[in-house]
Amino acid sequence: MAGLLVPLAQQVINFSEIEPLSGAYNLPEVVNLKSETWFSGEFQQKYSPYYEYKIGFRSSLVRLRNQLYYWAYGESTNYVVIGKENQLYAWNYWAPFGGLDLVPDSVVESNVNNLKLLEAKLNEMGVPLLVVIGANKARLSISHMPSNYKEGETLPNNYRNYISAMSKANLPVVDFNAVFKDLKKDHGLKLFPNTGTHWSGLGMSLCLDSILAFANRKNADDLAQARVMGSFLADSTLESDVDLSNDLNLIYPLKTERNLFANTQLTSGRKANLFVIGDSFYWNLYQLNDFYATVDSSSHYWYYNNTDIDFISTREAVENFDPVKLASKADAVVIVATEANLHLFPFGFPEEFLENF
Amino acid sequence: MVFSSNLFILAFLPIFFLVYYVLPYRFKNAWALLASTAFYAWGAPLFVFVLFASITLDFALVKRLKNSLKPKINLWVAIVANVGLLAYFKYANFFVENFNKALGKAGFEELGWLEVALPIGISFFTFQKISYVLDVYRGVRPPLKNWQDYALYVLLFPQLIAGPIVRYNDIADEIIDRKKKINADNRLLGLFRFAIGLGKKVLIANVLGAEADRIFDIPPSSLNTTQAWYGAVCYTFQIYFDFSGYSDMAIGLGRMMGFTFPENFNNPYVSKSITEFWRRWHISLSNWMRDYLYISLGGNRVSERRLYLNLWLVFLISGLWHGAAWTFIIWGAYHGLFLVLERKFLSKLYKRLPAFIPLIITFILVIFGWVFFRASSLEAALVYIKAMMAFSFGGLVIKLSVKTAFLVAAAGSFMALLPSVEKWQNQVLFKVPGLLKSTLMAVFTGVILVICISVIAASGFNPFIYFRF
Numbered sequence: 001m002a003g004l005l006v007p008l009a010q011q012v013i014n015f016s017e018i019e020p021l022s023g024a025y026n027l028p029e030v031v032n033l034k035s036e037t038w039f040s041g042e043f044q045q046k047y048s049p050y051y052e053y054k055i056g057f058r059s060s061l062v063r064l065r066n067q068l069y070y071w072a073y074g075e076s077t078n079y080v081v082i083g084k085e086n087q088l089y090a091w092n093y094w095a096p097f098g099g100l101d102l103v104p105d106s107v108v109e110s111n112v113n114n115l116k117l118l119e120a121k122l123n124e125m126g127v128p129l130l131v132v133i134g135a136n137k138a139r140l141s142i143s144h145m146p147s148n149y150k151e152g153e154t155l156p157n158n159y160r161n162y163i164s165a166m167s168k169a170n171l172p173v174v175d176f177n178a179v180f181k182d183l184k185k186d187h188g189l190k191l192f193p194n195t196g197t198h199w200s201g202l203g204m205s206l207c208l209d210s211i212l213a214f215a216n217r218k219n220a221d222d223l224a225q226a227r228v229m230g231s232f233l234a235d236s237t238l239e240s241d242v243d244l245s246n247d248l249n250l251i252y253p254l255k256t257e258r259n260l261f262a263n264t265q266l267t268s269g270r271k272a273n274l275f276v277i278g279d280s281f282y283w284n285l286y287q288l289n290d291f292y293a294t295v296d297s298s299s300h301y302w303y304y305n306n307t308d309i310d311f312i313s314t315r316e317a318v319e320n321f322d323p324v325k326l327a328s329k330a331d332a333v334v335i336v337a338t339e340a341n342l343h344l345f346p347f348g349f350p351e352e353f354l355e356n357f
Numbered sequence: 358m359v360f361s362s363n364l365f366i367l368a369f370l371p372i373f374f375l376v377y378y379v380l381p382y383r384f385k386n387a388w389a390l391l392a393s394t395a396f397y398a399w400g401a402p403l404f405v406f407v408l409f410a411s412i413t414l415d416f417a418l419v420k421r422l423k424n425s426l427k428p429k430i431n432l433w434v435a436i437v438a439n440v441g442l443l444a445y446f447k448y449a450n451f452f453v454e455n456f457n458k459a460l461g462k463a464g465f466e467e468l469g470w471l472e473v474a475l476p477i478g479i480s481f482f483t484f485q486k487i488s489y490v491l492d493v494y495r496g497v498r499p500p501l502k503n504w505q506d507y508a509l510y511v512l513l514f515p516q517l518i519a520g521p522i523v524r525y526n527d528i529a530d531e532i533i534d535r536k537k538k539i540n541a542d543n544r545l546l547g548l549f550r551f552a553i554g555l556g557k558k559v560l561i562a563n564v565l566g567a568e569a570d571r572i573f574d575i576p577p578s579s580l581n582t583t584q585a586w587y588g589a590v591c592y593t594f595q596i597y598f599d600f601s602g603y604s605d606m607a608i609g610l611g612r613m614m615g616f617t618f619p620e621n622f623n624n625p626y627v628s629k630s631i632t633e634f635w636r637r638w639h640i641s642l643s644n645w646m647r648d649y650l651y652i653s654l655g656g657n658r659v660s661e662r663r664l665y666l667n668l669w670l671v672f673l674i675s676g677l678w679h680g681a682a683w684t685f686i687i688w689g690a691y692h693g694l695f696l697v698l699e700r701k702f703l704s705k706l707y708k709r710l711p712a713f714i715p716l717i718i719t720f721i722l723v724i725f726g727w728v729f730f731r732a733s734s735l736e737a738a739l740v741y742i743k744a745m746m747a748f749s750f751g752g753l754v755i756k757l758s759v760k761t762a763f764l765v766a767a768a769g770s771f772m773a774l775l776p777s778v779e780k781w782q783n784q785v786l787f788k789v790p791g792l793l794k795s796t797l798m799a800v801f802t803g804v805i806l807v808i809c810i811s812v813i814a815a816s817g818f819n820p821f822i823y824f825r826f
Contacts, residue, residue: 001548003803004371007363007810039402044358051364058814065811073757077815148754 010056021059022246023078028053059249067251080244083144086254087189088244090197093138093340094145099154101343105161112165114350115335119171121357125328128218131166131346132207133159134281134338135176135199137192140184158342174210176203177339187260193236195245195256198284201238202231205262207336208285212294215272215332223331224269226290233258238287240280264290271296275326277305277349278336286311300326305347323349324356358399360551360606361558363813366806369396374613382536386509389614393514397478400518404476407442409508414438415486416507419493419500428494435490443483449473451681478518480678482511484645488524491649498529506532515610519603521621521641524648528616535615542789547612549798550786552805554605559809561769562599563816564762565591568755573731577740581751585744592731593724594766597625600639619644624773624782626723629715630707631695634723642678646671665700669693679730684738688729695722716774 010016030050037043055061069075074082081089095101119129138145139159153160159177166173180191180203193200199207209228216223236242236256245254273296276282282301285291297311300321308316327333337345358365373392380388398405418435422428450472457467489510493500501507510532516523531538572580572588604621611618621641628634635643654667669690676689695703707715725742732738755763772778790798 001371001374001544004367004806005375007367008371041400041402044399044402048358048362048364051368052362052814055363055367055814061811061814064807065815068808068811069758073761075756075758148756 007056007058007061011054012056014056016057018057018059021062021249023249025053063249063251066249070248070250076248078247080248081145081149082248083141083146085144085189085194087141087144087194088196088248088254089138089145090244090340093136093197093338094142094149096158096339096342097136097139097142097153098150099157101158102156103158103161103343105156108158108161108165111346111350112162112169112171114354115166115171115346116169118333118350118353121354122327122333127327127330128214128332129172130211130214130332130334131171131173132211132278132282132334132336133163133173133175133177133342134207134279134336135180135191135203136339137197139177139339140180140191141189144189158345159339162342162345172214174207174214176207179206187231190233190258190260193238193241193256193259195254196241196243198240198243198281200241200259201234201261201288202228202259204284204288205264205290207281208288208291208294209264211274211332211334212272215274219331222267222269223272224294225267226264226288226294227267228262229265230263231260232263234261235259238284240284240287266290266293272299272331273329274299274301274332274334275323275330276300276334276336277302277347278334279304279338279341281338282334282336283309286313299330302347302349304341304344305349305352322356323353327353358396360603360610361555361563361809361813363810366555366810366813370610377614378539382539385539386505386532389514390505390509390512393509393512393517396514397512397517401476404446408476408482408511411438411442411486412508412511413504415490416501416504419490422493422500432490432494436487439483439486439490443479446473446476446479448677448681481520481522482517484522484642484649485516485524486511487649488522488526488645492525492529497526501529501532513611513616515607515614515616516618519600519607520639521604521607521619522645523611523618523641524645527619531616538615538617543612543615545790545795545798545802546786547609547614549802550609550612551606552609552802552809554602554607554609555809556805557598557602557605557769559812561762561766562595562602564759565595565766566599568759568763569595569731573741577737577744580741580744581749582745582747583750583753585741585747587753587755589724589728589731589741589745591763593626593727594763594770596727596730597622597770598766624770624779626720626770627716627773628719628723629712630699630704630719631692631722632699632704634719635692635696642675646675650674665697668696668700672696683735684729684732687735687738688726691726691729 010018028046028049030046031037031043033043052058066077069077070082076082079091081091081094083089115129115131122129136159138149139153142149163173163175176199180199183191183202187202191200191203192198205226205228208226212223212225216225236259238259241259242253242256245256248254271294276299278301280303283303292311301309302318303309303315306318308318308321310316335346335349337347358369360366369392373388377385377388377392394405397408401408415435415438418431422431425431450470453468453470457470460467489507492498501510510523510525510528511517513523569588569592572584572591575584575588601622608618608620619641621639623637623640625634625638628637651667651671654670655663656667657664659667670693672689672693673686674689676685676687676692679685679689699707707718725745728741728745729735729738732741773782
């Protein structure tokens with residue numbers, strides 16, 4: 001019975017340093033104890049769930065529960081899906097493959113039309129537009145997901161619809177699902193870290209190479225390049241390689257296997273000024289040394305078209321910038337999205353650009 | 358405050374017992390009353406005043422029963438006051454809503470009505486209060502001398518909100534003197550029982566409850582027969598492990614305080630008839646209904662036709678006691694109907710069949726009953742039952758953790774079919790343990806508590822099904 005007081009003691013005097021949980025959560029709202037909040041029951045109603053988050057040793061207790069479920073059932077308690085051979089998946093990367101976030105055809109058509117208009121305006125300014133579709137781990141290794149995640153692709157889905165519509169509209173697109181499908185024959189599952197949802201170092205380098213090659217082709221002068229010449233396996237050193245295993249919040253984290261990195265050859269030239277609007281798959285590139293050797297620090301990256309993130313990850317609201325001005329200085333405008341974010345694609349950027357133009 | 362919240366387990370519970378055990382015996386009732394009041398006020402901060410007023414009225418009326426020239430008047434005033442409170446707070450919305458529907462259909466304007474909030478546990482403590490009045494009136498027990506003791510009998514937090522329905526006669530002696538029962542054996546057995554109940558609730562009922570919710574939320578047009586049966590069986594196990602888990606926790610907490618609460622469940626799903634089911638399910642309610650309602654209606658000393666009517670009426674009222682909705686009334690009437698049919702001829706028929714056949718029939722009847730109990734409306738229940746009977750079978754995808762909980766629930770529900778299991782259950786739960794057994798119990802209790810606390814910490818807040826009654 002006295003043992004039950006230990007978490008309360010920890011909560012009050014915090015006698016032991018506890019590692020916090022990974023991932024984000026919203027602390028339930030709590031109201032002040034006043035006669036009106038007590039007698040209306042509002043205080044009690046809000047305090048109970050709030051207290052669950054404030055108990056001493058909460059993170060240890062949550063990790064214990066997660067570890068027990070992992071050992072007993074091989075299951076996680078949140079959006080992380082534990083697949084075969086310790087492959088981890090983010091649930092929201094399977095959902096679009098299963099057609100669960102399908103956007104209507106009219107929305108796809110309208111977005112692609114806006115992208116065409118954007119491309120035309122950029123061309124007037126002499127700036128090329130490129131769309132990059134990031135590789136979806138769930139799509140490329142669905143057979144390793146648990147059996148309750150059906151293997152067959154649900155049609156229609158956003159990926160198929162956008163690829164088809166952009167192809168018809170003749171928009172320049174690099175589809176890394178198709179690229180990885182070809183690479184899978186040689187590299188198997190190593191194209192993704194087993195404990196992460198983003199691409200491995202090789203995928204990032206290929207993306208950088210593709211963007212720079214595209215920008216170079218469309219520009220008169222030579223831009224520095226980081227050409228992918230081959231690949232090798234090495235211990236993971238990238239933060240994104242463990243993003244899912246961290247979010248599992250286990251006592252004994254899953255082992256991250258060796259991952260593919262690229263052998264690259266740097267060519268001399270001017271660093272590219274890129275204006276990129278996209279999801280975290282582009283942010284991953286910040287982990288590559290080659291990125292800083294080839295991309296100019298005056299470049300801009302607009303995360304989900306909401307936040308400007310510079311090379312030292314300083315964040316600023318995109319409303320503080322003029323997209324037309326930034327595009328005019330860029331060697332290329334790139335929109336990056338993976339399948340999990342195609343329901344948001346192209347993040348409202350074309351409309352905002354055209355309004356400012 | 359629910360028992361399966363960390364606010365209760367890690368704050369209220371240890372603080373309460375720490376002070377309870379440290380205080381001299383003469384202050385224990387006062388502390389228990391204070392803590393119970395705080396416990397109830399947490400969920401019903403305004404109604405607690407109404408409850409205290411009602412307790413005071415009961416106490417005054419019952420005290421005068423013996424000296425009164427017309428004790429029946431005092432008796433009826435007390436009963437009407439208690440039933441009136443229950444009727445107003447629990448059933449007024451239901452009756453006004455239905456009355457308004459009837460008015461609307463007849464082309465009249467509906468009555469304006471401000472919805473009444475349902476105070477938690479009102480059905481349980483109202484029955485306890487009535488048992489006090491009737492036990493004293495019938496001369497089973499003398500009235501309590503102190504208002505504080507009576508208030509504690511009603512408000513005692515372990516059983517206040519979701520039972521078991523502890524009749525006055527059950528704990529009258531212990532309210533006054535339980536000094537010898539506050540000992541290490543009862544502390545260990547009580548905490549062990551609490552841990553078992555918490556495990557039933559957190560590790561089984563909650564898991565199957567989420568699964569039942571998932572199935573019951575599927576639109577009827579997409580629901581196949583396999584899913585419908587699976588959802589109904591999940592709910593069947595959920596409600597048993599949820600409610601019996603709560604009862605275990607209440608009985609365990611009572612034991613830690615030195616009280617002996619009545620048992621509320623005895624392996625109900627091994628029943629071979631609905632009659633037997635009600636001797637094993639929510640026993641404290643069945644006994645209350647029998648002793649205070651069925652017997653008052655004449656019991657078995659009436660004509661056969663009247664007896665059947667009384668039986669059916671008792672179950673209709675039992676259904677209404679569970680909730681102010683047509684689904685509960687139909688559920689009560691459904692059970693009452695089978696009780697009557699069993700008296701009439703079914704029991705005789707069952708006796709001629711191999712034992713497993715009435716067991717399966719009873720279990721299936723109970724499952725259909727739970728569909729009414731679970732469904733959001735009568736229409737939803739009928740649509741769900743239609744899906745159960747549609748013979749359109751399909752596949753099911755079930756997570757391993759849910760499969761495990763389901764199998765443990767099934768094993769736990771039917772293990773009493775094995776010889777000596779009930780005897781073994783009684784030995785484990787009630788017999789004072791030796792050193793080895795005490796050590797094993799302490800370890801088991803610690804492990805289950807830590808696992809449950811960690812599961813609650815990871816998954817948030819889960820109220821009990823029976824709280825709404």
